[in-house]
Amino acid sequence: MKASIIIAAYNIEKYIERCLISAINQTERDIEIIVVNDGSTDNTLKIIKSTAINDDRINIINKNNGGVSEARKSGLIEAKGEYILFLDGDDWLESNCIEELYKSANESEYDVILYNAYNAFDNRKEELYTFNQIYLDEEFNPIKAILLGEIAPTIWSKFIRREFINNNNIEFPSDISFAEDLATAANIFINNPKVGFNNKCLYNYYQRNDSISRKISNKVIDIDEAIEFIKRKLIEKNLYNTYKKEFEYMVFRHLFISKILRVTELYPQRKIVFKQYMDRDVSIRNNKYISRDLSYGNKNLKLRMKLYYLSYEISTIFDLLKGFVKRPVVSNK
Structure with a gap:
């Protein structure tokens, strides 16, 4: 199996169907979709089940609320794909996302592929660069790049070899309730992965007015x-x-x-x-x-x-x- 898409979902009944359908409709079919319902109290789980009913690639994990890091870890334990993509439940993928990223990863057996995205609003999209474009042509030091902010400190913008995560015991800290992505992303790059790049915008990062990051x-x-x-x-x-x-x-x-x-x-x-x-x-x-x-x-x-x-x-x-x-x-x- 080429990739596992891990979706963390908590009380996002307005958005989860769009997110899940974008994973289901990937042009690369050799994938699994792991949806972790992190103790939602609204209709999130009901919508997940109804959307997933006809696709046996979908694995639903229902757990008590423990935060996004714990949800991702729960999905990672079950994952079988060669590569991992973490998808936030209020965002969505372009239909060719996994196909493009897997193709890039296989060019030189990369541990991590960095790629770009869209800032997605209700009525428009804007290109969002998640890494400094100079690295398409210049030497790349992953540790310097993450510490200097040359790479976005987000987990969703990394396509990561599962074996790299396991072999390096990459920790997803669950005792940090803010900036956990910064901590996890830095930990990945501190382990000096072999990094490749795809300059295409393949992810839609939804700009919610009620987002905690705002x-x-x-x-x-x-x-x-x-x-x-x-x-x-x-x-x-x-x-x-x-x-x-x-x-x-x-x-x-x-x-x-x-x-x-x-x-x-x-x-x-x-x-x-x-x-x-x-x-x-x-x-x-x-x-x-x-x-x-x-x-x-x-x-x-x-x-x-x-x-x-x-x-x-x-x-x-x-x-x-x-x-x-x-x-x-x-x-x-």
């Missing part, structure tokens, strides 16, 4: 746990000192830039995330990747960064006065 919640503080997981994996492989600058750049980008300077609302956990960043003691001056980014930044960005290093409270007042952030709207209901 909201700031208490779970945001778990980004630091994902970062610690990655550090631990680098240390286990004796790679931390080799890639310390790249690791610190990842910390800078995911904690400071993404969750402090680019967030436009003073979400309740913001000060906690800032402390997590400062506790990481990232050396800005001696990091060529951070220096590179700052050289491209505008004056306001550089000023705000300097102020935050002096005082979180003063910087927050400055950001409020300048309109860089706003206080959250509090409902009286």
